[in-house]
Amino acid sequence: MAPRFTVTYFVRAADAAEAKARALDIALEQTVEIPRDAVPKGYVEDEILGRLENLEQDPAGRPGYLAAISYSEDDVGNDFLQFLNIVFGNSSIKPGLKVEDIGLSPGILDLCKGPRHGIAGLRSRAGIGDSPLLMSAIKPVGLSTTALARLAHDFALGGMHYVKDDHGLVDQRTSPFEERLRACVDAVGEANAKRGGRTSYVPNVTGPATAVIERAKQAQEAGAGAVMIAPALTGYDVVRTLAADPDFTLPIISHPAFSGANVVSPDCGFSHRTFFGTLHRLMGADAVIYPNFGGRFGFTREECLSIARVCAADIGGPKTIVAAPGGGMTFARLPEMRAAYGNDVMYLIGGALLQEPDLVEACRRFIEAARGAGSARDSTDSVGGSSVPGTVTG
Amino acid sequence: MAPRFTVTYFVRAADAAEAKARALDIALEQTVEIPRDAVPKGYVEDEILGRLENLEQDPAGRPGYLAAISYSEDDVGNDFLQFLNIVFGNSSIKPGLKVEDIGLSPGILDLCKGPRHGIAGLRSRAGIGDSPLLMSAIKPVGLSTTALARLAHDFALGGMHYVKDDHGLVDQRTSPFEERLRACVDAVGEANAKRGGRTSYVPNVTGPATAVIERAKQAQEAGAGAVMIAPALTGYDVVRTLAADPDFTLPIISHPAFSGANVVSPDCGFSHRTFFGTLHRLMGADAVIYPNFGGRFGFTREECLSIARVCAADIGGPKTIVAAPGGGMTFARLPEMRAAYGNDVMYLIGGALLQEPDLVEACRRFIEAARGAGSARDSTDSVGGSSVPGTVTG
Numbered sequence: 001m002a003p004r005f006t007v008t009y010f011v012r013a014a015d016a017a018e019a020k021a022r023a024l025d026i027a028l029e030q031t032v033e034i035p036r037d038a039v040p041k042g043y044v045e046d047e048i049l050g051r052l053e054n055l056e057q058d059p060a061g062r063p064g065y066l067a068a069i070s071y072s073e074d075d076v077g078n079d080f081l082q083f084l085n086i087v088f089g090n091s092s093i094k095p096g097l098k099v100e101d102i103g104l105s106p107g108i109l110d111l112c113k114g115p116r117h118g119i120a121g122l123r124s125r126a127g128i129g130d131s132p133l134l135m136s137a138i139k140p141v142g143l144s145t146t147a148l149a150r151l152a153h154d155f156a157l158g159g160m161h162y163v164k165d166d167h168g169l170v171d172q173r174t175s176p177f178e179e180r181l182r183a184c185v186d187a188v189g190e191a192n193a194k195r196g197g198r199t200s201y202v203p204n205v206t207g208p209a210t211a212v213i214e215r216a217k218q219a220q221e222a223g224a225g226a227v228m229i230a231p232a233l234t235g236y237d238v239v240r241t242l243a244a245d246p247d248f249t250l251p252i253i254s255h256p257a258f259s260g261a262n263v264v265s266p267d268c269g270f271s272h273r274t275f276f277g278t279l280h281r282l283m284g285a286d287a288v289i290y291p292n293f294g295g296r297f298g299f300t301r302e303e304c305l306s307i308a309r310v311c312a313a314d315i316g317g318p319k320t321i322v323a324a325p326g327g328g329m330t331f332a333r334l335p336e337m338r339a340a341y342g343n344d345v346m347y348l349i350g351g352a353l354l355q356e357p358d359l360v361e362a363c364r365r366f367i368e369a370a371r372g373a374g375s376a377r378d379s380t381d382s383v384g385g386s387s388v389p390g391t392v393t394g
Numbered sequence: 395m396a397p398r399f400t401v402t403y404f405v406r407a408a409d410a411a412e413a414k415a416r417a418l419d420i421a422l423e424q425t426v427e428i429p430r431d432a433v434p435k436g437y438v439e440d441e442i443l444g445r446l447e448n449l450e451q452d453p454a455g456r457p458g459y460l461a462a463i464s465y466s467e468d469d470v471g472n473d474f475l476q477f478l479n480i481v482f483g484n485s486s487i488k489p490g491l492k493v494e495d496i497g498l499s500p501g502i503l504d505l506c507k508g509p510r511h512g513i514a515g516l517r518s519r520a521g522i523g524d525s526p527l528l529m530s531a532i533k534p535v536g537l538s539t540t541a542l543a544r545l546a547h548d549f550a551l552g553g554m555h556y557v558k559d560d561h562g563l564v565d566q567r568t569s570p571f572e573e574r575l576r577a578c579v580d581a582v583g584e585a586n587a588k589r590g591g592r593t594s595y596v597p598n599v600t601g602p603a604t605a606v607i608e609r610a611k612q613a614q615e616a617g618a619g620a621v622m623i624a625p626a627l628t629g630y631d632v633v634r635t636l637a638a639d640p641d642f643t644l645p646i647i648s649h650p651a652f653s654g655a656n657v658v659s660p661d662c663g664f665s666h667r668t669f670f671g672t673l674h675r676l677m678g679a680d681a682v683i684y685p686n687f688g689g690r691f692g693f694t695r696e697e698c699l700s701i702a703r704v705c706a707a708d709i710g711g712p713k714t715i716v717a718a719p720g721g722g723m724t725f726a727r728l729p730e731m732r733a734a735y736g737n738d739v740m741y742l743i744g745g746a747l748l749q750e751p752d753l754v755e756a757c758r759r760f761i762e763a764a765r766g767a768g769s770a771r772d773s774t775d776s777v778g779g780s781s782v783p784g785t786v787t788g
Contacts, residue, residue, distance in 0.1 A: 025690070032534035033560060034745040040537065043568075048536035075535055077566035079601055081627040085562060085651050089624070090721075092654030093685055095692050140426035141469055142442035143434065166427060168479060172471035174437075207473055209607070209631040230483070233475040235629025237603040257479050260486030265659035291487055296419070298489050327484075351428040 001047060004070040006103035007087050012064040012096030012267070016055070023052050023067035026097070029090050031075060047072050062266070066100060073107035080111060080237045080282070092268065099270045102278050104316055112282035114318020116243055117251040119311075119344060122286055122322055125225060125251065126161035127198040132338070132370055133287075133322060133346035134159075135202075135253075136353060136363070138184070139166030145175040149183035151359070156191035156199035158363020162346070163188060164202035164228050167255045171207065177215060185223045200225020202253055212238055216248060226251040231283060232259035243284025253324065254285035264298065272303040277310025280321070287324045287346050292337070295328025305340060312344055322346045334369050395441060398464040400497035401481050406458040406490030406661070410449070417446050417461035420491070423484050425469060441466045456660070460494060467501035474505060474631045474676070486662065493664045496672050498710055506676035508712020510637055511645040513705075513738060516680055516716055519619060519645065520555035521592040526732070526764055527681075527716060527740035528553075529596075529647075530747060530757070532578070533560030539569040543577035545753070550585035550593035552757020556740070557582060558596035558622050561649045565601065571609060579617045594619020596647055606632055610642060620645040625677060626653035637678025647718065648679035658692065666697040671704025674715070681716045681740050686731070689722025699734060706738055716740045728763050 009026060013019035024036075027050030032039050039045050054068040076083045088099050117125070122133055138151040148169070155163040163184075171177040181203050188201040205215040205227045212234050216227045227250055231239050242248050256276070262269040269275070272290075280288040288311065291297030293304045308323035323341065326348030337347065347370060356362035403420060407413035418430075421444030426433050433439050448462040470477045482493050511519070516527055532545040542563070549557040557578075565571040575597050582595040599609040599621045606628050610621045621644055625633050636642050650670070656663040663669070666684075674682040682705065685691030687698045702717035717735065720742030731741065741764060750756035 029690075031562065032536070033562065034534055034748055038745060038749045039534070044534055044536035048534065074566060074568070075562070077564045079564045081600055081602070081624075082562065082564045082566075084627060085600075085624070088654075089561065089627075089651035090654075092652050093650060093658060093691050094654065095658045140428055140433065140438055140442065142426070142438035167483065168425065168427065168469070168476065170471045170473045170476045172468060174468070206475055206479075208475070209629060209635040213603070230475075230479070233478060233483075233630060235603060235632065236627060238629065241603040256487060257483035258486050260482075260484075260488065261655040261659065261663035264487060264489045264662045265655065267661075268658045269655035296423075297487050351432060354428055355432045 002073040003105040003107055004051070004072055005105040005108050006053060006068050006070045007099060008066055008068045008101040008103070009091075010058060010062060010064055010098040010100050011067050012062075014063075016065065019065035019067065020052070020055055022097075023055055023065070023069065026050065026067065026091050027052055027069050030069070030086050030088075031071065033090065048075050064096070073105055076107065076111065078111055080240050081235075083108060083111065084236055088270070095267050098266070098268060099274055101271065101274055108282070109317040112240060112318065113244055113284065114281055115252065115284045115286040115321055116249065117286045118319030119286070119322040120319070122251055122346070125198065125200060128161065130343050132341075132343055133161050134367060134370060135162040135164060135324060135346050135348045136160045137164050137166045137348070137350040139169070139350065139354070141166060141168045141172060142174055145179045145183045148175055148180060149187040152184040152201055153187035153191045154359040155363060156188040156197060157195055158360040159195070159197060159367045160199060160363055162200050162202050162226060162253070164253065165204035167204055167206065167228065167230060167257050169204050177203070177207070178218065181219060181222050181224065189223070202226040202228050204228045204255070206230045206234055206255070213242060216242055216250070220248060220250050224250065226253055226286070228253045228255055230255040230257040232262070233257060236279070236283060239283040239285055251286035252284060253287045253289065254280050254283070255289050256291070271306070272299065273306035273310045276307040278315070281311065281315060281318045285321060287322045289324045289326055289348060291327040292325030292329065294333065294336070297327050301340060308341055308345065324348050326350070331366060331369055338370075396467040397499040397501055398445070398466055399499040399502050400447060400462050400464045401493060402460050402462045402495040402497070403485075404452060404456060404458055404492040404494050405461050406456075408457075410459065413459035413461065414446070414449055416491075417449055417459075417463065420444065420461065420485050421446055421463050424463070424480050424482075425465065427484065442469050458490070467499055470501065470505065472505055474634050475629075477502060477505065478630055482664070489661050492660070492662060493668055495665065495668055502676070503711040506634060506712065507638055507678065508675055509646065509678045509680040509715055510643065511680045512713030513680070513716040514713070516645055516740070519592065519594060522555065524737050526737055527555050528761060528764060529556040529558060529718060529740055529742045530554045531558050531560045531742070531744040533563070533744065533748070535560060535562045535566060536568055539574045539577045542569055542574060543581040546578040546595055547581035547585045548753040549757060550582040550591060551589055552754040553589070553591060553761045554593060554757055556594050556596050556620060556647070558647065559598035561598055561600065561622065561624060561651050563598050571597070571601070572612065575613060575616050575618065583617070596620040596622050598622045598649070600624045600628055600649070607636060610636055610644070614642060614644050618644065620647055620680070622647045622649055624649040624651040626656070627651060630673070630677060633677040633679055645680035646678060647681045647683065648674050648677070649683050650685070665700070666693065667700035667704045670701040672709070675705065675709060675712045679715060681718045683718040683720055683742060685721040686719030686723065688727065688730070691721050695734060702735055702739065718742050720744070725760060725763055732764075
């Protein structure tokens with residue numbers, strides 16, 4: 001028998017009998033996808049068929065149950081997309097089901113080596129110690145390469161550690177990918193030389209299916225410091241492939257574009273921690289961007305902290321990564337964020353700096369504020385919490 | 395000024411003022427992603443910034459409004475993923491927003507040539523006229539290649555037009571991809587020779603990021619009749635890339651695995667017709683598999699028919715494709731499905747046939763039943779309906 005990994009689903013159900021029926025249905029749907037009485041005896045039934053390991057009323061009080069179902073590594077076939085397909089392929093289409101947690105197994109950890117750098121590597125590249133990472137974005141789409149490169153220069157001169165493309169910047173005629181790549185690498189290099197800094201430029205390499213990996217390698221050759229990819233658009237195996245490619249050595253920052261439906265509804269998709277935490281670590285993202293609480297998106301503080309906790313947890317192999325909450329970040333929110341996230345965080349600030357009359361000076365003030373903001377951490381529910389899913393089983 | 399395409403969103407809102415504020419927020423979020431007062435004058439504000447074209451109370455009676463927002467083709471940069479990113483990248487993460495319809499523009503239709511074959515090509519390959527297409531799946535995962543090839547043989551001998559892999563079959567050791575490909579092509583060829591048939595084998599080429607396109611081409615070389623891809627896993631540009639590749643000539647059948655969260659919640663994602671209809675036609679799928687009404691998934695009859703209508707509509711360029719409802723198909727349901735879908739449909743039947751003692755004979759009975767089932771169509775709300783979104787604007 002091969003080792004098994006375990007997926008815990010929230011199953012909406014009126015009572016235990018309904019929950020059990022739904023859970024057994026998931027076990028069939030996610031593996032053999034045929035009626036129970038047609039499942040071949042022997043290997044298919046004993047090994048491949050999903051196995052209901054536990055069923056309990058939802059401890060969070062939602063109207064349903066938590067069903068833990070185990071699956072064989074044999075079914076994965078060493079294919080990350082098949083792993084995702086087993087976790088939630090067809091069952092994603094059934095309302096009232098949500099993936100709460102994934103309990104990993106040795107074979108999954110062998111398939112998913114995780115990020116090359118992790119939070120330690122991102123800090124080392126930035127030349128900082130145990131303090132928050134700072135990232136900004138050049139934008140908007142429609143600016144010329146010259147204007148975007150000037151912004152990159154100013155962010156770097158102001159001391160931001162990472163300066164990324166807006167996720168809408170691809171290969172538009174106003175700023176073609178290669179032209180922008182070279183101009184921004186140069187601009188950031190110039191600012192680094194002036195300041196003695198170590199800012200990295202992070203191009204968005206999300207693009208046509210045949211171009212993503214090629215652009216990532218172009219970025220490396222041109223001297224970029226990391227790349228950004230939106231896995232819900234490019235496909236979930238692209239980041240893993242790049243992170244495992246011996247010829248590719250840059251950190252990868254993931255962007256949540258187009259992934260929202262996977263998390264926003266209480267009735268479908270994934271828990272925030274599993275989607276943005278567990279899956280992105282398995283994919284190999286070094287930093288995971290997601291919308292922060294209190295900004296213009298609807299994530300709660302607890303949902304955001306649950307992501308950060310999984311980024312920092314021991315899940316049995318993959319390096320710890322950094323949570324990069326963004327969306328509506330302002331100077332005024334720094335103390336609150338510092339209290340919530342502590343030091344192991346990457347602050348993503350964009351629009352608020354671009355509204356300032358002097359961008360370089362605004363960056364410096366922001367960095368000062370980020371350093372100074374509430375060194376005391378909220379001890380009750382911040383990232384350092386102890387209850388961490390995603391540990392090795394089986 | 396470049397032509398503009400239009401996205402109509404359902405916006406949950408208590409009143410028109412709130413709806414307008416949310417709509418203007420979408421227009422910013424999906425394009426410039428900076429505060430309104432920081433948007434540069436001139437080209438960025440006039441061309442790139444999303445434009446609220448219309449706002450009206452939801453005619454379907456949901457608690458909200460329909461907001462039509464237009465976007466410039468310049469922002470797309472001839473990149474399908476950036477098109478999707480503009481349609482719903484960050485806004486996918488905001489609850490109470492749903493993409494209802496997309497009004498295409500010439501540049502989008504130029505980027506997305508659509509499928510190479512469409513429903514007409516799938517019928518022609520099967521050697522049939524204006525009647526329903528029939529597809530089955532070999533399964534479950536865990537069977538040997540020999541056992542799977544025997545199923546493929548029997549489905550073909552029974553007269554099914556297309557015999558696909560179960561979507562969970564990838565490259566497991568019990569049936570490695572290449573081994574299965576060759577064995578099933580041979581098995582189906584043998585059955586075709588016996589019966590004088592034209593059945594096509596359809597391998598699942600969903601797989602590692604660097605393998606999908608390679609496997610699709612291997613399938614073509616080996617003599618497969620089409621390929622299957624789950625775009626929510628592989629990334630949404632893979633199907634478009636293959637459909638546009640002059641060296642790739644097989645039809646592409648899309649599978650909905652992992653896409654459920656994009657449609658099942660009333661509070662996020664896409665309307666069924668836009669996700670499974672418009673987007674899959676733009677991608678270039680020749681047939682789109684989705685869960686049928688009345689089966690083990692929750693789609694309603696009207697949601698399913700809305701998909702089929704968009705598959706069959708004139709959207710200004712791409713060939714019409716075939717809706718392939720599956721999931722819980724049985725003999726007993728044929729008259730009801732025929733009444734709903736008419737002839738322009740691909741019936742996907744799997745488990746119900748595998749439960750029969752004589753598979754070949756069961757296929758023949760099914761085909762007979764599919765031919766005979768209710769030739770009269772439900773005239774009020776079947777696929778031939780007239781109200782079709784997704785037509786060309788701008």
